[in-house]
Amino acid sequence: MAIAKAARKARFEAVFDLIRDELVQHCGNEGLPAEAVEWYRTNLEHNVQGGKLNRGISVVDTVEILKGRALTEEEYVNAAILGWSVELLQAYFLVADDLMDGSITRRGQPCWYRAPNPTIRTAEGTYPPVGLIAVNDAPMLKSAIFQLLKTHFRHESYYADLLELFHDMCYKTEMGQLTDMVTAPAEIIDLGRFSLERYRTIVRFKTAYYSFHLPVALAMYMCHIPETYTIRLSHSPKGETTTIHPYEQALSILVPLGEYFQIQDDFLDFSAPPEVLGKIGTDIVDNKCSWCINTALKLCTPEQRRVLDRNYGRKGDIEAGAEGGEQDVKAEGREHAAGGMCEARVKEVFEAVGLRKVYAEYEQRVYTRLNELIDAIPEEGAIVDKKGQVITEHGGLK
Ligand code: FPP
Ligand code: MG
Numbered sequence: 001m002a003i004a005k006a007a008r009k010a011r012f013e014a015v016f017d018l019i020r021d022e023l024v025q026h027c028g029n030e031g032l033p034a035e036a037v038e039w040y041r042t043n044l045e046h047n048v049q050g051g052k053l054n055r056g057i058s059v060v061d062t063v064e065i066l067k068g069r070a071l072t073e074e075e076y077v078n079a080a081i082l083g084w085s086v087e088l089l090q091a092y093f094l095v096a097d098d099l100m101d102g103s104i105t106r107r108g109q110p111c112w113y114r115a116p117n118p119t120i121r122t123a124e125g126t127y128p129p130v131g132l133i134a135v136n137d138a139p140m141l142k143s144a145i146f147q148l149l150k151t152h153f154r155h156e157s158y159y160a161d162l163l164e165l166f167h168d169m170c171y172k173t174e175m176g177q178l179t180d181m182v183t184a185p186a187e188i189i190d191l192g193r194f195s196l197e198r199y200r201t202i203v204r205f206k207t208a209y210y211s212f213h214l215p216v217a218l219a220m221y222m223c224h225i226p227e228t229y230t231i232r233l234s235h236s237p238k239g240e241t242t243t244i245h246p247y248e249q250a251l252s253i254l255v256p257l258g259e260y261f262q263i264q265d266d267f268l269d270f271s272a273p274p275e276v277l278g279k280i281g282t283d284i285v286d287n288k289c290s291w292c293i294n295t296a297l298k299l300c301t302p303e304q305r306r307v308l309d310r311n312y313g314r315k316g317d318i319e320a321g322a323e324g325g326e327q328d329v330k331a332e333g334r335e336h337a338a339g340g341m342c343e344a345r346v347k348e349v350f351e352a353v354g355l356r357k358v359y360a361e362y363e364q365r366v367y368t369r370l371n372e373l374i375d376a377i378p379e380e381g382a383i384v385d386k387k388g389q390v391i392t393e394h395g396g397l398k
Helices: 001-029 034-048 054-067 073-101 131-153 159-183 196-222 247-273 293-301 302-311 341-354 355-375
Strands: 231-233 241-245 380-382 390-392
Touching: 001 054, 001 073, 001 131, 001 293, 034 073, 034 131, 054 073, 073 131, 073 159, 073 196, 073 231, 159 196, 159 241, 196 247, 196 293, 247 293, 247 355, 293 302, 293 341, 293 355, 302 341, 341 355
Parallel strands: none
Antiparallel strands: 231 241, 231 380, 380 390
16 A cells, blocks of 8 residues: 555656656746756756645546546646646745745755755855745746646646636635734734634635645546536436536535644644654644634633733743743744743643544544535436436436
8 A cells, every 4th residue: 555655656756857847948948048947947846846745646546536547648647747736836835935934944955945056156155045036936836837737738628727726726825825924923923813713714715725626626627527517316216407516516525624634734733742743743832823722712711811822822931920030932933943831831721621622523523524515415327418318327426
């Protein structure tokens, strides 16, 4: 199983080389100087590679599931180009987000705006960081998506759908980023801005649309699934029909699924030991508007609220509530090595309000709810035209 997963990832990764070479060559063909072309190559290699690739690979997986068979080489490469387009979008968001957040590292290496770029060498033999050139590099990653779509999908009937989908997903994610930025602005710690309702809006817009809906919708377009069609319900003795809106239906499940993913991610950041999480959780010291703090705010006593107000988003060892000589610890950007006592105090409140139990109950509820949404999808049935004439015997989404 693990080997099959590794092999799938390796096959997908191999397509990146084609994409990178094609994009770099296009820049060269446009007549850009060699150092600009090399800069672009480094931008692509540094920012698009190195992630888990779940979003990209799920495009290929979904195409395979929808077609119900192994893909031809041509189909595979096309699906992988759409998958890498999602990864390019993610890279674009992260380069911009790291600038906005003033972050230090990403995927185990310096954030792009802090990375030394080997294409510019000073007289002293040093390599200055990318710096604000990253403001241009980020949208170049986004523009690469549209360049790839033009080259590989312009002749497809669903080309306009792909363009519209990417534009929509960008806008949605930007709305989410805006909401996040005004809820937890850098250097301002104010838990009064947080709420579970606000949290849900941020998660849906900033994460769920582009991470969960986008890969599946791309695969659906590639498989020529129409926006709407009518099926005759297979279990209906009277031959009743129902109209299917497959993209809306997928969205109605994938966005809540994305929300569940993020809530689980937030809970693990607080609760999982580093050896299980694969990193040290930093949401508390980073003043993140996470599910844990929002749930704790809803459940806490006034005394616990004071502890949260004094310690959340801060690192250090100043004890909350201590009399005399106490001072607030300032937020020091969002990159912290260790939370110290402040983080420990917040975690005590999280435990005291019963966050683990609340999460377990939520997980049970959301699991049931997602299954209900999936079960509500009409069973497979023949696709019929407006007059009820059968177009194909096998339709439906299940
Ligand atoms: C990461 O959030 C942020 C995103 C996934 C979306 C960012 C969206 C944009 C930057 C919109 C595009 C804007 C411009 C200006 C090009 P996070 O900070 O919560 O996660 P992290 O801990 O991984 O940094
Ligand atoms: Mg960030």
